[in-house]
Each structure stands twice: as C-alpha cells, then as structure tokens.
Amino acid sequence: MLESGWFAVRRPLAPRRATALVLLSFVAPLLLWAAVSYIPFIWHPFVEIEQPGSVDYFTVGMRVEREVFAAENQKAAAEGRAVASGAPRNPIYLPAPHEVARALITAFRTPPRLPSEPWLHQSLWQSLQVIFWGFLLSSLIGVPLGILCGSFSSVSRFSEPFIEFFRYLPAPAFGALAVAVLGIYDAPKIAIIVIGTFFQQVLVVANTTRKLEPALLEAAQTLGAKRWQLLRHVIVPGISVDLYTDLRVLLGWAWTYLIVAELVGTTSGITYFINQQARYRNYENVFAAIFIIGAIGLVSDVMLARLGHVLFPWRSENRPSRLGAWLRRRRDPAPVTEASSLASIRA
Amino acid sequence: MAARFARIYARPVTLEVKALSRRFESEQGSVVALHNVSFRAHRREFLCVIGPSGCGKSTLIRMLAGLDQASSGEMLLDGEPVGGPCPDRGMVFQGYTLFPWRSVLQNVAFGPQMRGHSRREAEAQAREWVEIVGLSRFMHAYPHQLSGGMKQRVAIARALANKPRILFMDEPFAALDAQTRAQMQSYLIQLWKQIDITIVFVTHDLDEATYLADRIVVLGANPGRVREIVEVPVPRPRSREQMNSALFVATKRHLEALIHTPVEAGDDAESQALSPMIRMTQVGDDVE
Numbered sequence: 001m002l003e004s005g006w007f008a009v010r011r012p013l014a015p016r017r018a019t020a021l022v023l024l025s026f027v028a029p030l031l032l033w034a035a036v037s038y039i040p041f042i043w044h045p046f047v048e049i050e051q052p053g054s055v056d057y058f059t060v061g062m063r064v065e066r067e068v069f070a071a072e073n074q075k076a077a078a079e080g081r082a083v084a085s086g087a088p089r090n091p092i093y094l095p096a097p098h099e100v101a102r103a104l105i106t107a108f109r110t111p112p113r114l115p116s117e118p119w120l121h122q123s124l125w126q127s128l129q130v131i132f133w134g135f136l137l138s139s140l141i142g143v144p145l146g147i148l149c150g151s152f153s154s155v156s157r158f159s160e161p162f163i164e165f166f167r168y169l170p171a172p173a174f175g176a177l178a179v180a181v182l183g184i185y186d187a188p189k190i191a192i193i194v195i196g197t198f199f200q201q202v203l204v205v206a207n208t209t210r211k212l213e214p215a216l217l218e219a220a221q222t223l224g225a226k227r228w229q230l231l232r233h234v235i236v237p238g239i240s241v242d243l244y245t246d247l248r249v250l251l252g253w254a255w256t257y258l259i260v261a262e263l264v265g266t267t268s269g270i271t272y273f274i275n276q277q278a279r280y281r282n283y284e285n286v287f288a289a290i291f292i293i294g295a296i297g298l299v300s301d302v303m304l305a306r307l308g309h310v311l312f313p314w315r316s317e318n319r320p321s322r323l324g325a326w327l328r329r330r331r332d333p334a335p336v337t338e339a340s341s342l343a344s345i346r347a
Numbered sequence: 348m349a350a351r352f353a354r355i356y357a358r359p360v361t362l363e364v365k366a367l368s369r370r371f372e373s374e375q376g377s378v379v380a381l382h383n384v385s386f387r388a389h390r391r392e393f394l395c396v397i398g399p400s401g402c403g404k405s406t407l408i409r410m411l412a413g414l415d416q417a418s419s420g421e422m423l424l425d426g427e428p429v430g431g432p433c434p435d436r437g438m439v440f441q442g443y444t445l446f447p448w449r450s451v452l453q454n455v456a457f458g459p460q461m462r463g464h465s466r467r468e469a470e471a472q473a474r475e476w477v478e479i480v481g482l483s484r485f486m487h488a489y490p491h492q493l494s495g496g497m498k499q500r501v502a503i504a505r506a507l508a509n510k511p512r513i514l515f516m517d518e519p520f521a522a523l524d525a526q527t528r529a530q531m532q533s534y535l536i537q538l539w540k541q542i543d544i545t546i547v548f549v550t551h552d553l554d555e556a557t558y559l560a561d562r563i564v565v566l567g568a569n570p571g572r573v574r575e576i577v578e579v580p581v582p583r584p585r586s587r588e589q590m591n592s593a594l595f596v597a598t599k600r601h602l603e604a605l606i607h608t609p610v611e612a613g614d615d616a617e618s619q620a621l622s623p624m625i626r627m628t629q630v631g632d633d634v635e
Binding site: 222 | 412413414431432433434436437438440442444446447448449457458460461462489490491505506509
C-alpha cells in the first residue's frame with residue numbers, strides 16, 4: 001500500500017530506521033533481561049535469606065522458594081516467633097547483566113582453582129585450534145571434491161549418493177568410535193568437527209559449482225579452453241565469490257559442533273571451562289563464556305565479510321572497499337574513470 | 348553491383364554448411380529444429396542470418412560455433428570438417444559473457460593464455476586489440492563498470508584476439524538501446540573493413556541485416572530451413588542516409604515478404620477477422 005513505511009514488501013528501509021532497528025535488536029533483549037533482573041515485581045521466584053529468624057533450617061545466603069519462605073514466616077508469626085527476612089532473587093542460573101559483565105573481566109584474571117587446570121584464555125585458545133584444524137582438514141578435501149562433483153557428472157554420480165547418506169548420520173554418534181580410533185585428546189574432537197562439516201560442505205560446494213552460468217563456460221570453450229583449463233581458469237574463479245560465502249556459512253556450522261566435539265574423550269577447551277563453572281555454580285561465568293563464544297563467532301564473520309570485499313573487487317553489488325581500491329592503485333597505476341558516457345564510443 | 352558479388356564469389360569459401368539438420372527429442376516426440384540447411388560464406392564476406400522467431404537461428408549459430416551437435420550434415424571450415432568449439436571459430440554472444448573476475452585487458456588476453464602464452468605475453472597481445480576497439484582508457488576496468496556497448500566491444504576484441512578465421516555473432520546488439528546499436532553497427536563495419544575476417548551475423552532486425560550484410564540467408568520456420576539467400580544490392584560504403592533509398596527499401600520489403608509469408612495455409616487467419624473493439628475505459632471518442 002505505502003511506498004515507504006515499516007512493512008513495504010521487498011523495499012529497503014530508510015537508513016536511520018534500519019540502524020535503529022539493528023541497535024534495538026541487541027538492546028531490546030538486554031532491556032528485557034535487565035528488567036527481569038532488577039525489577040523485583042517481575043518474576044523473582046526465590047528469596048535470599050538475610051536474617052534466618054527462628055526458622056531452624058534457614059541459613060544466611062540460602063535461596064528458598066517464595067512460597068516456602070512465606071509459609072515458614074506465616075507459621076513463625078502465628079506461633080509468635082521471630083520471622084525471617086530476605087530479598088527477592090532470581091534463580092541462581094539467571095545472573096543479572098552487571099554480574100555477567102563483571103564476570104567477563106574477572107574470568108580472564110582469575111587463576112584456575114587447581115594449578116593443573118587451564119586459564120580461560122588457554123581454554124579459548126584450545127577451542128579455536130580445534131575449530132581451525134577441523135575446518136581446515138574438512139575443506140582441504142571437501143572443497144576440491146565439491147568442485148569436481150559440480151563439474152563432472154561422473155564424479156557426482158559416484159560420490160554424492162554416499163555423501164548424502166552420511167549427511168544424515170549425526171556427528172556426535174561417532175564420538176565413541178573416534179575415541180577408540182584416535183585416542184582421547186584433541187584428535188577425536190577434530191574428527192567430530194570434520195564429520196559434522198565435510199559432508200555438508202561437499203554438497204554445498206557442488207551445488208554452488210553447478211550454479212555457475214553455463215554461458216561463461218561456452219564462451220571459454222570458443223576461446224580455446226580445454227577441460228582442465230576450464231576448471232582452473234573459469235570454474236574456480238567464477239564460483240570464488242559464492243564459494244567464499246559458502247565457506248563462511250559452513251564455518252558457522254562447524255562452530256556449532258564445537259561444544260559437542262569437546263565433550264569427546266577428555267573435556268577440554270571452552271566446554272571444559274563452562275562445565276567446571278557450572279559445577280562450582282558460577283553461572284555468571286557460564287554466561288560470560290557463552291557470550292565470548294558468540295562474540296568471537298560474530299566478529300570473525302564480520303571480519304571475513306570485510307575481507308571478502310577486498311578479495312573480490314569485481315563484485316558489482318559491493319560498496320567498493322577503500323582498502324581494496326588502495327591495493328589496486330598500487331598494482332595498476334593507470335587511473336580508471338567511471339565509464340558512463342556514450343560519447344566515449346567512437347569508431 | 349554485379350561486380351561486387353563477382354568479387355565475393357571469386358574468393359575461396361571459408362565456411363561451407365552442407366545439409367545441416369538438428370532434431371530434438373522430447374516426451375512429445377521429436378522436433379525438427381533445422382532441416383537441410385546449406386549455404387556458403389566466402390572469405391571476408393559479411394553474411395547475415397535472419398528469420399522469424401523459432402526458426403532456429405540461435406540453434407544454427409551454436410552448431411556452427413561447436414556448442415551444439417548437429418544431428419546430420421556437415422560443416423567445413425576452409426575445406427576441413429569441424430566439430431567442437433575451437434578458437435578458429437570465434438563467437439560473440441548476445442549477453443556479452445565477459446568474465447567478471449577479469450579486467451578488460453585480462454578478458455581479451457584469455458584466448459592467447461589458453462593457447463599456452465604466458466600471462467605477460469598474452470596481455471601484450473591483448474593490449475593491441477584493446478586499443479583497436481578503442482578502450483585503452485578502460486584497460487584495467489572490470490566488466491561491471493562498463494556500459495553495454497563497451498562490454499560488447501570487449502567481447503569482440505576477446506574473440507578476435509585469437510585471430511579466428513570466422514566470427515559468429517548471435518544477435519550481439521539486441522540488448523543495446525537503439526542509439527548504441529546504431530553506433531555499434533557502424534563501428535563493426537569499420538572493424539570488419541580493417542581486418543581479414545569473415546563474419547556470420549544472426550539477427551532478427553531487418554534494418555540491421557540490410558545495413559550490414561553482403562548477403563542474407565533467410566530462414567523459414569517449422570521446420571527451420573533456408574528459404575532464400577538474398578544478395579543485398581545496396582552499394583558500399585553504406586551510410587545511415589541510404590536507409591531511405593529506394594534500393595534499401597526494396598530489399599527490406601523483399602525480406603519482409605520472405606519472413607512473414609505464412610509457411611502453412613491458415614497461418615494468417617488471425618489477421619482476417621477483426622473482432623469488435625473491447626473498451627478499456629469510459630472515454631467516449633474513438634482513438635482513430
């Protein structure tokens with residue numbers, strides 16, 4: 001109905017509104033969380049005891065359900081004994097935002113409880129390594145195989161049925177097998193990530209390869225390109241932009257296998273940290289660790305997206321990257337002017 | 348005028364097409380797209396192929412370029428039979444099909460590179476061709492930065508960089524606006540005059556065909572076959588003003604008659620009965 005407005009179908013939003021909504025996307029849940037944490041009328045089903053009064057099993061700092069607290073106090077008041085006092089609290093597994101913020105800082109500075117346990121940054125580094133090697137191994141075979149499947153019908157018919165089947169087997173199911181074959185340290189974790197990523201990767205890459213405009217291949221053939229030349233000089237550069245996007249998405253999927261993979265064999269990495277902190281009931285550290293994982297994932301994806309702009313300057317829908325333009329000027333000093341006037345067409 | 352054609356026929360035959368046929372199999376049975384198409388293109392001739400839609404022009408040119416396989420018949424290039432695609436038979440497509448990840452110079456250098464030259468040598472050769480088509484200032488631009496006419500010039504340079512013996516063009520100017528198209532036509536003629544190249548040009552635009560061609564192969568539809576090969580009597584050099592000359596108009600009328608003659612009886616039925624006008628608005632007056 002309206003040309004502008006918040007819900008015009010398939011039309012872009014005014015920039016100010018768009019930015020506002022993006023901010024709101026993060027701020028709104030934060031506000032909700034803060035509301036639930038700080039406003040005592042909302043939820044707060046527990047009471048933290050400050051004065052136990054005459055109730056014998058209450059201790060200072062204990063959390064009891066509101067109903068139990070009220071019932072005990074009623075009983076105490078009815079019998080004329082001292083009542084307990086306390087403050088409303090949320091369950092221990094929902095820390096307040098400021099507690100998590102504090103934990104984000106202190107978690108890195110706090111030494112581990114036992115000297116043999118790793119620091120948080122060591123755990124994180126461990127996790128990043130597992131992801132890196134898992135994804136690298138998967139891609140080293142998955143990407144070339146995917147390209148071959150997409151280019152040659154014979155390769156596709158031979159590989160894809162088996163890969164399709166394997167795709168449905170859940171990677172965690174291979175945990176015990178991986179440990180039996182590869183031991184209990186990092187190797188089975190990397191294997192789980194590979195199993196979780198590889199089969200999807202081949203199929204996605206094959207699909208992307210098949211989507212390459214066939215006219216480009218025909219043009220190349222009329223210019224003398226033979227089979228392997230087609231592969232190397234047309235298919236691979238032709239799909240590179242979409243392949244890069246695919247790999248970014250697949251990296252995101254590999255991340256989701258991280259936690260499960262780290263439970264295989266000896267728990268290590270960030271999963272170990274999360275489990276330990278949950279065991280010690282430091283849930284703000286658990287939240288902090290989950291945020292850190294999410295932040296690493298998000299930041300690395302944004303950085304990879306920016307890198308994409310530099311690597312692929314021929315994409316027409318790009319805002320031209322300043323870094324990319326600078327690099328190109330170093331390489332080809334001749335200036336390129338905007339090609340728009342028909343007057344430049346002269347025989 | 349006869350002298351001009353005598354000169355053309357005296358030259359060796361670059362492309363000979365003999366009884367080329369193409370049949371497509373489908374669930375509905377087989378469809379004959381082209382039936383017994385035969386013609387010759389002499390050296391340095393400008394040959395156009397026209398026909399009504401569905402006559403198989405694109406199928407024909409694709410087979411000549413080697414991108415499609417004929418069901419029967421043969422094609423000879425300088426006397427030797429040809430099959431698959433080959434840089435000796437260059438092709439310019441309607442949709443430009445430039446490689447978007449390569450700059451103008453690199454696109455034109457593609458052919459020489461595939462032939463085994465190093466990147467540097469190939470680019471040196473390509474540089475010449477980019478200058479010939481007048482795009483030196485845009486040597487390092489990417490295709491998405493160019494206008495339609497410029498992209499097509501790059502496509503032409505790219506095909507010519509392989510020094511082909513014949514150049515096939517499949518409605519290359521159809522996607523351009525009228526003004527750019529006119530400029531590109533003049534431009535192509537100038538290029539053709541400077542280079543030893545035979546051109547087979549497919550189009551649906553009669554003006555274009557009459558302006559460009561020495562001879563025109565007129566195809567008929569259902570099934571696609573050669574109806575007539577028309578010699579264009581308009582003398583060269585041709586200018587835009589000549590498009591109103593009697594000779595030009597007569598040639599065009601002849602071509603129109605060939606193209607729009609119903610191939611089967613009853614094809615023209617729709618032009619006979621005029622149905623009563625269907626009113627779209629409440630406006631009272633008749634438009635005519």
